[in-house]
Amino acid sequence: MLATALWMDEQSKCPGCGCYSDEAHDPEMDGGYEVEEVVCQACAARGRWQADRQGKTDHGVLTSLRKLTKKAKRG
Numbered sequence: 889m890l891a892t893a894l895w896m897d898e899q900s901k902c903p904g905c906g907c908y909s910d911e912a913h914d915p916e917m918d919g920g921y922e923v924e925e926v927v928c929q930a931c932a933a934r935g936r937w938q939a940d941r942q943g944k945t946d947h948g949v950l951t952s953l954r955k956l957t958k959k960a961k962r963g
Contacts, residue, residue: 930955
């Protein structure tokens with residue numbers, strides 16, 4: 889039953905934004921949403937790492953993220 893409920897919930901959301909379709913697709917909601925920008929610090933760290941590695945041929949290298957116990961200083 890829980891799997892069915894989850895499937896039904898997922899089907900009721902807009903595939904583009906993830907908001908519930910009955911509200912998000914309603915013309916009366918025009919102006920009822922705004923975009924909020926946030927930065928995922930974990931994704932930013934991975935992006936910096938990938939930019940530093942551009943052009944290198946480290947075949948098979950996999951990355952993972954781990955939270956540091958102390959905040960690292962960026963140089």
